[in-house]
Amino acid sequence: MLGSRIWIPPKEAADCGLFCFPPLIYCSVSFPRVSAIARKLGLPAPEREYRFDPKRRWRFDFAWPGLKVAVEIEGGVWIRGRHVRPVGYLADLEKYNRAVVLGWRVLRYAPHQIGQLEHDLHALLDASEQTE
Numbered sequence: 001m002l003g004s005r006i007w008i009p010p011k012e013a014a015d016c017g018l019f020c021f022p023p024l025i026y027c028s029v030s031f032p033r034v035s036a037i038a039r040k041l042g043l044p045a046p047e048r049e050y051r052f053d054p055k056r057r058w059r060f061d062f063a064w065p066g067l068k069v070a071v072e073i074e075g076g077v078w079i080r081g082r083h084v085r086p087v088g089y090l091a092d093l094e095k096y097n098r099a100v101v102l103g104w105r106v107l108r109y110a111p112h113q114i115g116q117l118e119h120d121l122h123a124l125l126d127a128s129e130q131t132e
Helices: 031-040 086-101 111-131
Strands: 005-007 019-021 026-028 047-051 059-064 069-073 105-109
Touching: 031 059, 031 111, 069 111, 086 105, 105 111
Parallel strands: 069 105
Antiparallel strands: 005 026, 019 026, 047 059, 059 069
16 A cells, blocks of 8 residues: 545645546555655655554554654545544544554644645654754
């Protein structure tokens, strides 16, 4: 699996920097894209589908275990996908709260927002350096 895949409306797909295939506007946040952003910031490539809790089968889409930083791509926002329906949303709350308790910092995006990742990772790394 290359990354999270979702359907988004054509208006939102414009300039999203994702792999988009009209007319269905099927987009994928790819591992190479996230890895390129990481390299630009001097980070190694993230681990994909990283299992962060030994007691549960929860996984992060992309993670840097040594930094305890993860990226989650929340698909299905425009089609009432799993992450925005009540049961899925509540399950995500449980997952993300457990991640915070375990010391993780989780950045969450809809696929068309992934362009913000570089800025957010940079800010997160800067904040980490200042607290050390």
